[in-house]
Amino acid sequence: MSKTRPGPGGERGVIINTASIAAYDGQIGQVAYAASKGAIVGMTLPLARDLASYGIRVNTIAPGLIDYYSTVVGLFMTPLLAGLPEKMQQQLGESVPFPSRLGNPEEYAQLVQAIIDNKMLNGETIRLDGALRMPPK
Template sequence: MDLSGATAIVTGAASGIGAGCARALAAKGATVIVADLQKDKGEALAEEIKGLYVEVDVTRTEQITEAVNRAAEVAPLRALVNSAGIGWAQRTIGRDGQIESAHDLDAYKRVIAINLIGTFDMARQAATMMSRCEPDENGQRGAIVNIASVAAFDGQIGQAAYSSSKGGIVGLTLPLARDLAAAGIRVNTVAPGLIDTPIYGQGPESDAFKAKLGESVLFPHRLGAPEELASMVVECLTNDYMNGETIRVDGGIRMPPK
């Protein structure tokens, strides 16, 4: 699918994986809607890639609607990358045997609301707008890539909330692709491993920590670059025969229990 002359929405686009995807899509000729809560970083990136920043909290469905409408005003909406998400680490039960020490239920609900429900809400609204586009010569109207995580398969101790949210995205992939096939819209999921993003911090201590993490990667023995992940995202969007699939981009890592 040709993305030149089209719009592409990337949620969580202001930094990290989302920013890498936004830059890669702009390089393919798309006008990227930088959908994020980080206004300063989002506006700076939008200016850099000649895109458009729209404030989006993916738990607020009206903000998603606004982003989708803004995208369609610029050019036909052909691509969506769902990269917005948060992490959380807490064991299911506490050490003292008290129910009050069990996993924070509100925290669990928040992770699911952002990572899973936000992904679905964005997909259902963007796909609706894509369905109004004229199909290309292959009958395609658009494509969606959702960002999961290897935690969907190799969830570690304390990752019950995060892993179930990302596992939900993996489970969503095929039925969503089947639902949207009649409209000529493809859906794939990319599951990154250890990607070098700002969450690891900066400076000598951060570099040493990342180097240690990289030793656990099968090969190459390092963290992945956002650009490497973005390359797979772009492939899923532009390769007409990629549909209904979840792809790990992780250097062959299989996460241990902790």
């Protein structure tokens, strides 16, 4: 990426990492998972600063509950939670303040596109979670 021809504003690209709201709200039994997501969040700003001279931006999305074909990760549906009973999946969605549902992959993709389009957005972690804050367990 650092070797590509820069665009009109000098930009060569953007790196968009995925963390999780567990980086902020790790639950009981999630030490390793929360720490790994916290590491992604923690490296976002320093990496953006390191790569700025190359015209490369770095941002991170920290998703909550998102519905990926009836499976859930964080609070977005993924294969990890596919085995949960439908009632439990519904309850997870209802735990989101607003909108009270699991997120959709299209909403994640819309945020990715917005990050790509907004050249000033750099070194940021954006929570995509409907204002959800996870309880300790």
